[in-house]
Amino acid sequence: MTELPESDADATPPANPPTNPVTSPVTPIVDLTEAESQVARMVALVPAPRPDRPERLDLEPGETDIRRGDVDAYGRSEHMREIARRLYDPMYRHWFRAEWEGLEHIPDDGGALLVANHAGAIPADAPVIMHGIETELERPVYGLAENLFRAIPFVGTMWSRLGGVAAHPDNAYRLLKDDRQLVLVFPEGTKGTGKVYRDRYKLHRFGRAGFIEIAMRSGVPVIPIAVVGNEEAMPIMFKSRRLAALTNLPYFPITANMMAFGPLGAAMYFPSKFRIRVLPPVYLDVAPDQERYPRAQVMADSDRIRDAIQDALYDMLRTRRSVWFG
Amino acid sequence: MGMRILVTGLGTFWGSHLAQRLEAHPDVEMIVGLDTEEPVLPLERTEFVKADSNYSILDRIVRATQVDTILHTHLVVGSTELPGRALHEINVIGTMNLLAAAGAAGSPVRKVIVKSSTLTYGANYKDPYFFRESMPRTRAPRTRVERSLLEAASFVRDFAIDNPHVTVTKLRFTNVLGDDVTTAFSRALRLPIVPEILGFDPRLQFTHEDDVTGALVYATRNDVPGVFNIAGDGTLPWSEVCAIVGRRRIPLPPLLTQWAVEPLRLARIIDLPPEVLSLLRYGRAVDNSPFKRTGFRYQYSTAGTVDAFARSLRLETAVGSNSPSYRYERDVETFFRHSPAIVRDQG
Numbered sequence: 001m002t003e004l005p006e007s008d009a010d011a012t013p014p015a016n017p018p019t020n021p022v023t024s025p026v027t028p029i030v031d032l033t034e035a036e037s038q039v040a041r042m043v044a045l046v047p048a049p050r051p052d053r054p055e056r057l058d059l060e061p062g063e064t065d066i067r068r069g070d071v072d073a074y075g076r077s078e079h080m081r082e083i084a085r086r087l088y089d090p091m092y093r094h095w096f097r098a099e100w101e102g103l104e105h106i107p108d109d110g111g112a113l114l115v116a117n118h119a120g121a122i123p124a125d126a127p128v129i130m131h132g133i134e135t136e137l138e139r140p141v142y143g144l145a146e147n148l149f150r151a152i153p154f155v156g157t158m159w160s161r162l163g164g165v166a167a168h169p170d171n172a173y174r175l176l177k178d179d180r181q182l183v184l185v186f187p188e189g190t191k192g193t194g195k196v197y198r199d200r201y202k203l204h205r206f207g208r209a210g211f212i213e214i215a216m217r218s219g220v221p222v223i224p225i226a227v228v229g230n231e232e233a234m235p236i237m238f239k240s241r242r243l244a245a246l247t248n249l250p251y252f253p254i255t256a257n258m259m260a261f262g263p264l265g266a267a268m269y270f271p272s273k274f275r276i277r278v279l280p281p282v283y284l285d286v287a288p289d290q291e292r293y294p295r296a297q298v299m300a301d302s303d304r305i306r307d308a309i310q311d312a313l314y315d316m317l318r319t320r321r322s323v324w325f326g
Numbered sequence: 327m328g329m330r331i332l333v334t335g336l337g338t339f340w341g342s343h344l345a346q347r348l349e350a351h352p353d354v355e356m357i358v359g360l361d362t363e364e365p366v367l368p369l370e371r372t373e374f375v376k377a378d379s380n381y382s383i384l385d386r387i388v389r390a391t392q393v394d395t396i397l398h399t400h401l402v403v404g405s406t407e408l409p410g411r412a413l414h415e416i417n418v419i420g421t422m423n424l425l426a427a428a429g430a431a432g433s434p435v436r437k438v439i440v441k442s443s444t445l446t447y448g449a450n451y452k453d454p455y456f457f458r459e460s461m462p463r464t465r466a467p468r469t470r471v472e473r474s475l476l477e478a479a480s481f482v483r484d485f486a487i488d489n490p491h492v493t494v495t496k497l498r499f500t501n502v503l504g505d506d507v508t509t510a511f512s513r514a515l516r517l518p519i520v521p522e523i524l525g526f527d528p529r530l531q532f533t534h535e536d537d538v539t540g541a542l543v544y545a546t547r548n549d550v551p552g553v554f555n556i557a558g559d560g561t562l563p564w565s566e567v568c569a570i571v572g573r574r575r576i577p578l579p580p581l582l583t584q585w586a587v588e589p590l591r592l593a594r595i596i597d598l599p600p601e602v603l604s605l606l607r608y609g610r611a612v613d614n615s616p617f618k619r620t621g622f623r624y625q626y627s628t629a630g631t632v633d634a635f636a637r638s639l640r641l642e643t644a645v646g647s648n649s650p651s652y653r654y655e656r657d658v659e660t661f662f663r664h665s666p667a668i669v670r671d672q673g
Contacts, residue, residue, distance in 0.1 A: 066633045068569040072454060073561050073611070075529055150451035150608060153525020153580040170454040170461070 035140060074142060074175065075160035081140070081260045084162050092131050095271050096124065096229065099326070102278035103136055105223055111176035112281065114141070114184045116225035117309055118192030120234040121253035124269055125227045129184055130163060130278065142175050143184045155300055169214055177218035177288070185211045187302070194251035199233035200230075201313050207301035212284070216298070219288030222282035224305050226312035229274035232323045273326035275310050328355030329545065330434075331629025332393040334424060336374055337363025339531055340441060340538065341386060344399055345372040347539050348546065358391050360384070361400070364654035371663065374654070382448045384427035388435060390431075394447050395437040401478060403443040403499075405599040407473035417474035418481075425485040428492070437493045439545045440482050441538075444498045444555060444612050446475050450605040454635025455529070456613040459553045469600050490543065500557035500612060501605075503635040504535025510602045516595055518569045521587075521606070524577035527565045531557040534634060536625035541622060550620045555612035558628035564606060569630070571636045583607075590653075610618055 005291060071077045092098055106112065118125060130141045132313075137152030139293035140163065149157045165171050167185070174182045186204035195204060215222045220239055236253040244253035286293060320326060330350060335341035336359025348354045349370050357372040359365065365374055377383050387393075401417050409414070421440075428435040452464040467473045479496070480505055486494035501511050501591055512534070516518055541556045568575050577585050587598045591660045598606075618624070626634060662668060 066570060066629045067562075067566065069563065069566045071561075071563045071566065072527075073529070075563070133664070147452050151524070155525075156451075157525060157527045166451070168452075168454045170456070170458070174456060 004005075013279070047252055067318055071161065074165050074171070074180075075138065075157075076142065076163045076165075078140070078160045080161040081134065081163060084133060088127060088131050089135075090126060095269065096128060096274040097326070098128050098132055098229075098274040098276060100132055100136065100276050100278065102280075103133075105278045105280055106133060106137055106139075106182070107221075107281075108139070109180070110178040111181055111218060111220040112220050113172070113176060113220055114182060114225055115211060115222055115305055115309070116184065116186055116227055117201075117230075117313065118186035119189045119195060119200070119231045120193055121236050121255045121257075122195045123186075123230065124233045124235065124266070124274075125230045126184065126186070128230070128274055129225065129227070129276065133182065134268040139182055141182045141184050144172060146185075146190065169210060172211075172214045173218050176214065176220045180186070187211050187306075190250040191263075194239065194253070195236065196239065197256065197324060200231040200235065201317060203306055203310050203313075205300045206306050209298050212298045212302045212305075213293055216284050216286050216293050217288055217290065221283050222305055223281045223299075224309045224312070226277045226279065226316060227274065227308050228276075228313060228316045229272040229319060229323070229326070232272035233269040235270075262287055272323050275320070275326055277316060279312055281309055282308070329546070330356045330391060330393045331395045331397060332388065332391070333399060334355060334420070335361055335395045335398075336365050336372070337361035339366060340399040340542075341365070342369070342543055343506075343539050345369055346398060347543050348372075348567050350565075351543070351547065353547065353669055356391070356393075356642045358387065358393065360387070361509065361550040366652065366654075368652050369659075373522050373663075374659070380645075383443075384423055385430060388427045388433060392434045392462070392510045394434055395439070396424065396426055396435055397439050397441075397446060397542060397546060399441045399473060399542070401440070401442055403445055403471060403475070405469045405601060406597050407552050410470050410644070413470055414474055417471075418477050421481050425481055429485055435492060437549070438482075438485065438495070439542060440478075440496045441492075441542060442475060442479060442482075442496055442498050444500045444557070445601055446479060446498060447471055447612070448472065448600070448609060449608045449610045451608050453608065456459070456611050457555065458613045459555055459616060471599075472601060473641060493533040493549050493551045495550050496553045497545060497617075498553065498555050498612070499538055499541075500531045500533045500555070500610075502535055502538055503532050503631050504538075505634075505638040507535045509598070510599060511634065514596055514598065515568070515571050515573060515635070518573070519572075519576045521577040521578050521590075521596065521598065521608050522564055523566070523583055523603070524580050526580065526607050527563045528606060529561040529611055530564055530567065530605065530609050531561055531611050531614075531628045532567075532631040532635075533558050534624075534631040535622050537626055537631075540625065540653070541617065543635060544622045550617070550622075552616075554617035554620075555614050556617060557612050557614045558626050558631045559614065560628045561609075561611045562628055562632060564609070567632050570632045573640060580607075583670070635641070 032276040072078050077316045115127060116125060128141050133139060133141050142163050142165045145164050148162060149159045150166055172183055175183050189202040189207060212326055235256045237256050238254040240252045240254060255265060257268050257270060261268055282305055333341050333345050335486050336345060341359060341361060342365045345357050345359055346367050346369060349372060350359055359374050360377050362378060375387060402413050426437055435541060448463040448465055450465040450466060452608060454461060462609060469474060481494055502509050526627055583603055591597045
């Protein structure tokens, strides 16, 4: 059997999609170079086909004239993300006033698993982290979440277009290892978001530490992220077990926002100040692609990362003077 | 000595097309085809045996013709194509008898290739985004066709274990589109307005009909034991598939969808079987890289397949149906194959 010549090995990335600098940025532009860099950033966010990965299940070089959209193999659309970023930017900048430290710990290239603390009846941490990294680092972020989303009409499609990925271990492995992307995960899951206000900033257990095994298998570093401010944005005061059973939800929250604003509060955040600290990457000292990893080591690494985030949270809270002004 | 091949389902689209492509290969010595229906394409040297659908005479044919390769293309993959009884008869009983004949003592068969479907994975919200061959489905099968394919798959698996000297290849094909083949998706995309499920825009993969026969021929001529997914590279959202084909979409309600399509079926507009409806809701994609690693090259990606289909649809709208019509006539075929009047070896 003869090996056929690699047809797409020498393929060049498609020409930059036409971007109109007049319509793209909505934020006021100070000078022309900044406008150019904004345009360049938006172009750069479109994942370029990698010629070294012929089996990548993505936009093929020769297909640019066939494709009508830019939805990638995971359902994410850079075009939709761009619109969402434009709409979300005022919220990010003026409502939560998110501030980052340690962004240099997130690599410019290659896969990494971002692990953060999770809270809030409708958690604001995922959109803030994804928005922040995508605007600051010009890299897409895929957020792992409960696969239940996929079953809900409109919500499931929107969520997927905006970078949400069902939290299946193989999806995460592909994103990290094959496609070398950033993947955001909240190991606390719904236990984190369903926590009441008096338990704020106390990390819940990290489940069965499946995220550690994913990072080990795909051979990428884990980057812990501590988020302060999110716990006060939509805190849960009580949980109704009866309503949860009735609505088939993991928890039914009565939030402080609902108490303050009535039904409007169900979709309204308090303007708490967001501070996000990216901790140094944790390299897991194992060979990738193993059949299994020692349970003890997986749990130990999970605890190590959990403790790092918990310590960072306490450290940040020690220096925080105000919930609203940071 | 060249290959001696038995093709099941010669009267189906796939059986006929496959036989036609195999005939072109000089290393194929003899092809014998089996079906209850007559071939749909003119075949040069394939011998057609009209047999009942559960292949009870298979044992005799295998021994008499000394076939070394069996191509099992006769698995029905649409739940509304046939009544349940016939479907079970073909997919389950047929496969069972075929493998029994192939595995009988002293059987000359050394290779079995089964054309199956990615329907065996189902489509559900809990699914991984790309099914690997080893991954199980996440929800129990609900349609008869899926159950029968899974049962047939278990026969194939048992056969491979019991007959280690036989190369068993099972190819799971994704939704096929092409110039000639008719599938649930090609029917849907031929409608002036294409159905979708409101609020869902699933990721889908398509395989071109030429890649289907290509993959089967490749597996015939090379030894590639195992189960493999076959699908064009990449995925497309259903909305984009419709856009490429140039069709507008009409939403079906996301709840009670099954009932909503019933009037469409009764009015003979379109028949959307339950397995297609769950695809339109959750979609499905498979990892096609293992078969590519064996050396197979696809001619079409998913987007390329849809584009090729769109082109052939445009041609069809312009000039009308251009698929060649052929009717099998036993006497004519016998004359051309066996009559001493025919001058053979004309260079």
